[in-house]
Amino acid sequence: MKELVEYIAKALVDHPDQVLVSEINGDQTSVLELKVAKDDLGKVIGKQGRSARAMRTILSAASTKLKKRMVLEIIE
Numbered sequence: 172m173k174e175l176v177e178y179i180a181k182a183l184v185d186h187p188d189q190v191l192v193s194e195i196n197g198d199q200t201s202v203l204e205l206k207v208a209k210d211d212l213g214k215v216i217g218k219q220g221r222s223a224r225a226m227r228t229i230l231s232a233a234s235t236k237l238k239k240r241m242v243l244e245i246i247e
Contacts, residue, residue, distance in 0.1 A: 184211035
């Protein structure tokens with residue numbers, strides 16, 4: 172899952188070398204934290220949050236297939 176989010180984020184931003192995804196595992200839920208350059212934050216979020224919502228939808232669908240629950244947090 173971490174690689175999936177990283178791949179999508181790198182495709183959206185101008186500075187793909189500054190994309191960092193870290194995973195925090197919990198008992199029932201895992202949290203993926205996405206950090207990007209300050210200039211690219213708007214591109215990852217998108218207009219009215221559409222890009223972020225789309226990434227969360229893809230992550231939800233992929234994690235459901237693995238019978239896990241994953242949450243995407245975009246860190247400023």
